[in-house]
Amino acid sequence: MKVKGGSLAAGPDWAISDRRGIQRVFDPADAVEKSRASKLRRGEDVADFLHARWLMRHLIQQRRPQMETPVLQSYDDARPELPRAPDVALSWSKSGPVAAAALSGGGIVGIDIERVIARDTGAVLTMTASGTEAAAVASAGNETAQLAAFYRLWTAKEAVLKCRGEGLRGGAKSVEIPLAFIHGRADTITIHDRGVSLALSVIDAGPDAVCTLAFSAQK
Missing domain, CATH: 3.90.470.20 (4'-phosphopantetheinyl transferase domain)
Known part of the structure; x- marks a missing residue:
């Protein structure tokens, strides 16, 4: 499985990916990602972390192609945000090399x-x-x-x-x-x-x- 996705009726868009099927290097998109990735000891953990955030941006750019490289803000005590599009609800998750992401034009979402x-x-x-x-x-x-x-x-x-x-x-x-x-x-x-x-x-x-x-x- 590389990347597959879809939409739920009257619901969010979603995508699932296994980085082992994607022939590319996942690089940090900004200084925050670079700093967080640098704290991970194992190379596989770094790749998993960056892959999940890449998948979230990939889904955003598929659904909102007019948007430049999205900046993702995540917190320990609040929902993640897309600063340039505060109306968008988003969520992502990873488990080893597999990742999932979801995007909604309103309301709330969790994956x-x-x-x-x-x-x-x-x-x-x-x-x-x-x-x-x-x-x-x-x-x-x-x-x-x-x-x-x-x-x-x-x-x-x-x-x-x-x-x-x-x-x-x-x-x-x-x-x-x-x-x-x-x-x-x-x-x-x-x-x-x-x-x-x-x-x-x-x-x-x-x-x-x-x-x-x-x-x-x-x-």
Whole structure:
């Protein structure tokens, strides 16, 4: 997979990319990116960091070709911004060499992508999930099905927290994900989070990753 993308009905534009399929070097776009990249020790981590931000700019320039090289501003305690286009909502995510980005002309948006890696999910669920959600993962079926349910739950929570502009510091347990979504019976569902109606949609990221997009026309 190189770069693939699309648009949701009445929703954001999105793109997913695996840098291993792209024959190019990802360079910092500005001094801030260069400084942040310099703090990463492993070359692969630098490439992953720059690739995700490149994908976000790539999507912006596809949808808004009149815009010069976009300057991305991201924060620990607020939603990322596009200073030259404050009306645009944007979000990006990375998990190793895979990345996802989303762009909306209004409202709020959050996206999260995770590579599917076999792991003991119990400790993570204890910290991030309600008892009902943890039970839903445990009852999903065999080990493969449980892992799929775990990543659907995890990416959905991350996407919602990004819509809030909080990230994980906002408390993953404060986000409630319906069982139908966790079990894969529904790939698109609406939830209500702190008075805001959010649509959750699973984006096809291939067999080795799970990606969830959350968005709303409300701010």
